[in-house]
Amino acid sequence: MNLTPLIQSFVLHFGEMGSRWGINRTVGQMYALLFVSEKPLNADEMAEALGFSRSNVSMGLKELESWRLVKLQHFPGDRREYYSTPEDVWAIFKTLADERKKREVEPTLSMLREALMETPANEAERHAQARMGQMHDLIDLTTSWFSDIQKLDVETLKKLMTLGAQVQKFLEFKQKLSFPRVSEKE
Amino acid sequence: MNLTPLIQSFVLHFGEMGSRWGINRTVGQMYALLFVSEKPLNADEMAEALGFSRSNVSMGLKELESWRLVKLQHFPGDRREYYSTPEDVWAIFKTLADERKKREVEPTLSMLREALMETPANEAERHAQARMGQMHDLIDLTTSWFSDIQKLDVETLKKLMTLGAQVQKFLEFKQKLSFPRVSEKE
């Protein structure tokens, strides 16, 4: 791996983290390399920089494309394909969240909903369904909220986050508007 | 696996999902089994229900304990250890988030901060640092916001989520308070 120590440590860390999140280590490294690269890279450059076989890079890029995490482009007079990552880190984050939602959250919600349709055969199943219901509601609420939030433009999102737990005050305020003049209890 | 089809499909799905998130499939299944179980289970019961070896269950439980995802308890006159999951799904979610933050997010932020301290040796490194800075800020903002939000009690949290993107209105409102009487342009 002929990268400067600075970039190398980033690439290696990212590969390591990737593997903890169910992403192949070398794919994580490829992504990290593209992320910090000044200019788009072709597969040979990546294979060379990371010390992987050309075919491994090809498969890794396919994987990254399926996650919509890389952009493909061409340069005039050069047949090779050049890859890069979007510049906007928030956009990247959103893409990743969307894709995980589609691949993991939605199938899980479907499975839970189907299980909840069944008539429980005994007390154990009745209890299991109650638990699945709790899990379903948590996932459902969390992810719909998340996609709501995602629709905000980045600047609004940043403001919201910077505000942090202050939002609580807003909720209290809203509460008062809905039930004016009610005593302070609760 | 001598479980009813309803419970079995939940357990299997959960194992599958676990493995996509970097969690050993059998550990995922063990967790799922405990999650839907009416009463705490001991290791032998789990091994029996899931068809795993006793030693595999032992290691899986250690793993789950390290994530603080299971509760251990004893019953009078029984030396064996019984495991269960917390009843409150939101509490479970928070534990998981805390643990992932500690294990993955914080080390990543440290790595990024260290990289950002270095003096860039050339233009490529300068650019890489800029990118790492962007990533650092996103992770930092997102996670501090998340831990702020997490501090809210569950009821408030639910209200907030139910509100969804309406929060935007709050932000606009706040904006007006900070700069009253300024013309409407952005």
Added chain:
DNA sequence: TTGAATTTTCAGTAATTTGTGAAATTTGAT
């Protein structure tokens, strides 16, 4: 069309991760 450049596929191997059974350790009742 031909053929060189480029990318993809895939069968086989390598590496890693997971699971097991037997042995060792710990626990607690007597």
Added chain:
DNA sequence: ATCAAATTTCACAAATTACTGAAAATTCAA
């Protein structure tokens, strides 16, 4: 202290996943 019950450890085997090189397929310029 002793011993059986319970749990943990760990070396090995099994299973899964990742990587490679060679061959096949695709692309595009001439």
